[in-house]
Amino acid sequence: MTPPLLGGEEEGQSNASLVASSPSIDCISSQNGLGLKERNYLGLSDCSSVDSSTVSSLSEESKNNMNFKATELRLGLPGSQSPERETELCLLGSGKLDEKPLFPLLPSKDGIYSSSQKNVVLGNKRGFSDTMDGFSEGKFSGNPGINAMLPSRPSGAQPTIMKEVPTKVLQERSRVTNVTSPNHVNASNNSAPAAKAQVVGWPPIRSFRKNSLATTSKNNDEVDGKPGPGALFVKVSMDGAPYLRKVDLRTYSAYQELSSALEKMFSCFTIGQCGSHGAPGREKLSESKLRDLLHGSEYVLTYEDKDGDWMLVGDVPWEMFIDSCKKLKIMKGSDAIGLAPRAVEKSKNRN
Amino acid sequence: MSSKRKKESPESDGSTRASNFPDEVLERVLGPVKSHKDRSSVSLVCKDWYNAERWSRTHVFIGNCYSVSPEIVTRRFPNIRSVTLKGKPRFSDFNLVPPNWGADIQNWLVLFATKYPCLEELRLKRMTVTDESLEFLALSFPNFKALSLLSCDGFSTDGLAAIATHCKNLVELDIQENDIDDKSGGWLSCFPETFTSLEILNFANLNSDVNFDFLERLISTFSQDLTANQCSELESAFNNCKNLRTLSGLWEATALFLPVLYPACSNLTFLNLSYAALQSSELAKLLAHCPNLRRLWVLDTVEDKGLEAVGLNCPLLEELRVFPADPFDNEIIHGVTESGFVAVSYGCRRLHYVLYFCRQMTNAAVATVVQNCPDFTHFRLCIMTPHQPDYLTDEPMDEAFGAVVKTCTKLQRLAVSGLLTDLTFEYIGKYAKNLETLSVAFAGSSDWGMRCVLDGCPKLRKLEIRDCPFGNAALLSGLGKYESMRSLWMSACKVTMNACRLLARQMPRLNVEVMKDEESDDSQADKVYVYRSVSGPRRDAPPFVLTL
Numbered sequence: 001m002t003p004p005l006l007g008g009e010e011e012g013q014s015n016a017s018l019v020a021s022s023p024s025i026d027c028i029s030s031q032n033g034l035g036l037k038e039r040n041y042l043g044l045s046d047c048s049s050v051d052s053s054t055v056s057s058l059s060e061e062s063k064n065n066m067n068f069k070a071t072e073l074r075l076g077l078p079g080s081q082s083p084e085r086e087t088e089l090c091l092l093g094s095g096k097l098d099e100k101p102l103f104p105l106l107p108s109k110d111g112i113y114s115s116s117q118k119n120v121v122l123g124n125k126r127g128f129s130d131t132m133d134g135f136s137e138g139k140f141s142g143n144p145g146i147n148a149m150l151p152s153r154p155s156g157a158q159p160t161i162m163k164e165v166p167t168k169v170l171q172e173r174s175r176v177t178n179v180t181s182p183n184h185v186n187a188s189n190n191s192a193p194a195a196k197a198q199v200v201g202w203p204p205i206r207s208f209r210k211n212s213l214a215t216t217s218k219n220n221d222e223v224d225g226k227p228g229p230g231a232l233f234v235k236v237s238m239d240g241a242p243y244l245r246k247v248d249l250r251t252y253s254a255y256q257e258l259s260s261a262l263e264k265m266f267s268c269f270t271i272g273q274c275g276s277h278g279a280p281g282r283e284k285l286s287e288s289k290l291r292d293l294l295h296g297s298e299y300v301l302t303y304e305d306k307d308g309d310w311m312l313v314g315d316v317p318w319e320m321f322i323d324s325c326k327k328l329k330i331m332k333g334s335d336a337i338g339l340a341p342r343a344v345e346k347s348k349n350r351n
Numbered sequence: 352m353s354s355k356r357k358k359e360s361p362e363s364d365g366s367t368r369a370s371n372f373p374d375e376v377l378e379r380v381l382g383p384v385k386s387h388k389d390r391s392s393v394s395l396v397c398k399d400w401y402n403a404e405r406w407s408r409t410h411v412f413i414g415n416c417y418s419v420s421p422e423i424v425t426r427r428f429p430n431i432r433s434v435t436l437k438g439k440p441r442f443s444d445f446n447l448v449p450p451n452w453g454a455d456i457q458n459w460l461v462l463f464a465t466k467y468p469c470l471e472e473l474r475l476k477r478m479t480v481t482d483e484s485l486e487f488l489a490l491s492f493p494n495f496k497a498l499s500l501l502s503c504d505g506f507s508t509d510g511l512a513a514i515a516t517h518c519k520n521l522v523e524l525d526i527q528e529n530d531i532d533d534k535s536g537g538w539l540s541c542f543p544e545t546f547t548s549l550e551i552l553n554f555a556n557l558n559s560d561v562n563f564d565f566l567e568r569l570i571s572t573f574s575q576d577l578t579a580n581q582c583s584e585l586e587s588a589f590n591n592c593k594n595l596r597t598l599s600g601l602w603e604a605t606a607l608f609l610p611v612l613y614p615a616c617s618n619l620t621f622l623n624l625s626y627a628a629l630q631s632s633e634l635a636k637l638l639a640h641c642p643n644l645r646r647l648w649v650l651d652t653v654e655d656k657g658l659e660a661v662g663l664n665c666p667l668l669e670e671l672r673v674f675p676a677d678p679f680d681n682e683i684i685h686g687v688t689e690s691g692f693v694a695v696s697y698g699c700r701r702l703h704y705v706l707y708f709c710r711q712m713t714n715a716a717v718a719t720v721v722q723n724c725p726d727f728t729h730f731r732l733c734i735m736t737p738h739q740p741d742y743l744t745d746e747p748m749d750e751a752f753g754a755v756v757k758t759c760t761k762l763q764r765l766a767v768s769g770l771l772t773d774l775t776f777e778y779i780g781k782y783a784k785n786l787e788t789l790s791v792a793f794a795g796s797s798d799w800g801m802r803c804v805l806d807g808c809p810k811l812r813k814l815e816i817r818d819c820p821f822g823n824a825a826l827l828s829g830l831g832k833y834e835s836m837r838s839l840w841m842s843a844c845k846v847t848m849n850a851c852r853l854l855a856r857q858m859p860r861l862n863v864e865v866m867k868d869e870e871s872d873d874s875q876a877d878k879v880y881v882y883r884s885v886s887g888p889r890r891d892a893p894p895f896v897l898t899l
Contacts, residue, residue: 201445201817202792203678203708203735206502208528210678212626233628235684243685246652246676248628265630 232322238266238299238330249322255314262301266330299330377403387412409433414837416478417862420886421459425466433472433497434463440840440880441790442815443477444502447842447878449866451893455479455505457487458891464491472523474499485510489517497523507532515541616640621647625674628652635660646670651686651708658691662698670704670729671695678708678735689716696723703761704729711742712769717751727759731766737793737818740770747771753778756786766790776800780807788813801825805832815840823850826879830854833861838882846876848899854881855899862888863899 232249245265252258301313304327313321313328381403384390387410394404410433413419425431438454440447456478463470470492480503488495495518500506508531514524515538616622619641624634625648634649634657644665649657651673661668673691677684689712696702702724712734721727732751740747748769756762756778763785767775771794779786780803787810795801801821804811805828813836822845833839848865855863866878888898 199737199818201442201447202737203675203733204442204445204790204792205675205678205708206444206528207446208502208530209625209674246628246684 234303234325234328236262236265236328236330239332239335241266241330247328249325254318255321258313259301262328262330298333300333301328302331303328374399374403374406378407381407385410406430410472411435413437415882415884416454416459417889418837418882418884418886421462423886425462429466431467432469433474434459434467434470435474435476436478437476438478440815440838441477441813442817442840442842447817449893449895450504451479452896453479453889453891453893455481455484455891457481457484460484460487460491468492469494471495472497472499474501475503476501478503479505480510481505482507482510482513486513486517489513494520496520497525499523499525500527500529501525502528504530508534508538512538512541610636612637613640618643620645623648625650625672628676629657630654631656631660635664638664641665642667644668646704648672648674650674650676652676653687654685655688655691655694658687659694662694662696665699667701668695668699669701671699671702672704672706673708674706675708675735686710689713692716693719693723696720700724701726703727706731706733708733708735710735711739712748712751713741713743714746714748714750714754715741715743717748718754721755721758725758726761727755728761729764730755730759730762731764731790732768733766734769737768738770739768747774749774749778753782756782760785762786764788767794768792769794772796773800773803776803780804783808785810787811789815791816791819793818795819795821798822798825798828802828805829811835812837814838816842816844818843820845823847826850827854830857833858833881834883836883838880840878840880842878844879846879847874848876849874851876851879852899860884864889864892865897865899866895867897 233246234249235244235246237244247258247261247265249258252261302310303313303321303325304310305324306326310329313325315321316324377399381390381393381400384393384404390404390408394401405427406429408428409430411424411428411431412435413424414437416436416438436456436459439452442448443452454477456475464487468491471494473488473495474497478500480500485506488498490513498514498518498521506529511526511531514521616637617640620643622641622644628650629637629652631653634653638644638660641664645667647661647665647668647670649661649672653660653673658673661671673687675686677686687707687709689709692705692707692709692712693716696719700723703726705727706729709732712732717732721730734748741751748767749772751769752765752767752771752775755765760782762783765779765783765786765788767790773796776795777800779789783789786808789804789808789811791814798821801816801819802825804814805825811832815838817840819841821841826841826846827850829839851863851865855861860883862880862882862884864880865876866880867875868877871877889896892898
């Protein structure tokens with residue numbers, strides 16, 4: 001089989017796979033698509049729970065259409081030469097969406113997003129942005145270890161403020177199926193995913209309402225195995241963000257829309273001092289900050305598909321994507337490294 | 352046609368009646384008295400007034416279906432046209448009451464069919480209603496006009512089809528938040544083609560295939576209240592709905608769809624978005640068109656930013672309910688916080704009803720809220736993690752609720768949450784002099800807390816408690832109080848069977864019912880439900896309900 005991506009772009013085709021080889025993290029870009037830098041996808045084992053506490057400060061200057069060159073995605077089989085490529089900061093750089101999509105995403109098979117660039121890519125690595133150029137390889141899957149990288153959840157440890165009596169009452173009297181004490185919501189991002197105490201009838205929501213919410217927020221593979229006409233909510237998490245969001249994939253018809261929406265939702269996390277209302281000082285990006293961003297981490301948008309594999313978003317046509325997407329995650333590029341290698345195999349198996 | 356009444360009480364010897372009004376005149380005079388509390392007062396004046404009242408009463412409200420029997424009701428009130436009945440304890444909404452507990456409407460309907468053939472309205476809450484009952488209802492009352500079922504169970508769309516088919520004079524059909532077995536979509540089309548009388552149609556929860564042509568036809572005749580399911584097809588209908596007052600049932604409101612609503616929103620007073628996971632920007636855009644909003648229900652997906660928009664756009668808001676979109680999720684999904692609550696309070700000074708689900712709160716924020724909005728009558732705050740303190744100070748939330756009861760003198764209903772000591776209940780007992788309903792969960796330190804409430808709140812009618820360290824002493828301290836209340840619920844507390852038996856023995860006019868959990872030992876009374884009744888113990892109690 002030919003190394004995927006080797007000159008293999010076809011206009012309007014999608015899917016390529018990525019193999020990273022260098023540890024540097026960079027952002028992926030789209031339009032200019034000049035050089036590519038290696039990216040180390042093997043850093044998966046570094047649990048993101050360590051990294052997640054530090055939020056990269058990416059610039060807010062997206063609105064001002066800032067160009068960041070730093071992050072390059074180098075593609076190619078280990079040892080092979082990868083063309084250099086200029087990339088741009090993508091996570092928040094969406095001043096002009098059409099030029100710098102947040103998560104430069106694939107054109108669908110019918111070539112809606114055909115981008116002007118074509119990149120020659122060696123090996124089976126591909127930058128996120130290259131998906132814009134229409135490679136036709138199948139999805140790649142991530143290293144299963146990636147699951148260990150899920151953003152940490154609030155700790156299930158005993159909050160010290162627990163009163164003795166209520167604890168006892170809680171544990172003995174209420175039918176707690178996961179017997180841990182209730183979480184302190186503001187527990188720092190520690191490791192153990194919380195087994196939040198499942199107390200019968202708490203919070204006090206009518207069963208009717210519970211069932212309705214469950215229906216509207218089900219992922220598609222829970223609804224008779226195929227997407228229903230209803231809303232398609234998936235969770236979106238981001239490394240370093242203290243909480244998740246949910247988006248309804250059906251409200252978007254294209255990757256770009258999704259990308260810009262997510263950017264808006266999560267932009268506040270990538271600016272150090274940004275509060276939930278947005279930082280007024282967004283426009284003033286100091287030079288040092290700029291430098292940080294240039295060399296700082298960038299984010300890639302990944303998703304977990306029906307098989308439980310983590311893939312880079314953008315490889316498949318939109319419809320296929322929402323068909324199989326169960327969860328979204330905005331990962332630091334360094335953490336997303338392992339996503340690439342399997343993609344080729346997976347796509348081969350599929351095709 | 353009213354039943355003729357016989358003259359029952361001849362004038363007694365030697366006493367002169369205060370007035371010589373013929374009874375019929377007195378009845379006419381009392382006719383307009385609607386409030387059932389007023390009517391109760393009237394009936395206590397003297398025997399003549401009692402009789403005049405009972406003959407002239409057309410609506411009866413029964414807050415606990417087991418407090419009285421159908422026979423007693425129909426005997427006392429011969430001319431009833433409208434009945435409101437409430438059944439199960441409120442915590443049954445949250446699965447704390449096993450199925451088949453009771454509160455079945457059937458016996459009532461059977462008697463009503465003979466005694467109240469002219470019955471026009473039936474409003475049920477937390478009752479069990481079967482399809483057979485619905486069909487029986489539809490066939491037995493030719494003048495039937497209004498059916499309202501809230502949080503009921505036991506029926507399916509077949510029963511609704513029977514209603515639609517046979518109730519020729521139906522004006523109102525209000526089915527909300529029920530556990531309905533949704534079998535098919537056909538029931539709506541059982542309304543006859545020429546159906547024109549329906550004015551209120553509320554069925555927001557059914558996913559049945561809805562015939563949109565039919566629905567559009569219905570909607571175009573509506574002038575007041577409307578709910579709809581899949582609204583995207585109704586765009587043209589909305590353009591004609593300038594007089595729309597309430598809007599709910601939006602399940603798939605998306606950014607694309609919402610602008611469809613804008614033309615219809617200018618007179619909206621009630622907007623129920625609690626099934627639509629809107630983001631803050633979508634809500635803000637919508638609310639810009641809703642300046643007259645009085646009541647708003649939303650999901651917490653709108654977050655604090657969305658609530659800021661509420662504060663900015665809806666100065667007339669009186670009621671806000673914020674429901675959690677992911678209440679049971681293990682991963683923290685954001686929602687609303689104290690800052691959203693505060694933001695609303697700054698913009699909506701007339702707020703008097705709030706239901707707020709959140710994951711964090713502070714004493715200071717609540718104090719600010721009630722300072723801005725001192726007219727709260729209903730304050731229901733649910734901090735979703737039990738025992739959670741003020742997240743900034745780590746202190747209990749006692750001062751928050753202290754501020755509420757001190758400032759909001761008109762408070763009738765209160766639901767507390769978070770980490771609370773007995774101090775909260777001291778405050779409640781001391782200040783909440785108009786409090787009628789109190790809901791407590793995972794709170795308090797000792798019996799003292801509950802005692803403060805029982806001693807201090809003169810108007811308390813409903814007290815529901817779960818997972819609190821209140822025991823026998825607390826339970827028994829209310830001995831003299833429970834007959835003045837509608838009901839008491841205590842579950843997962845520290846009450847024993849013996850104490851319940853003692854209570855039952857001492858207070859024969861109270862029904863003391865216990866439901867035990869499977870794993871508990873014999874002495875514990877896991878779920879206790881105490882209520883006053885003039886009809887004695889239940890005769891339809893299932894085996895798991897122990898009547899003491």
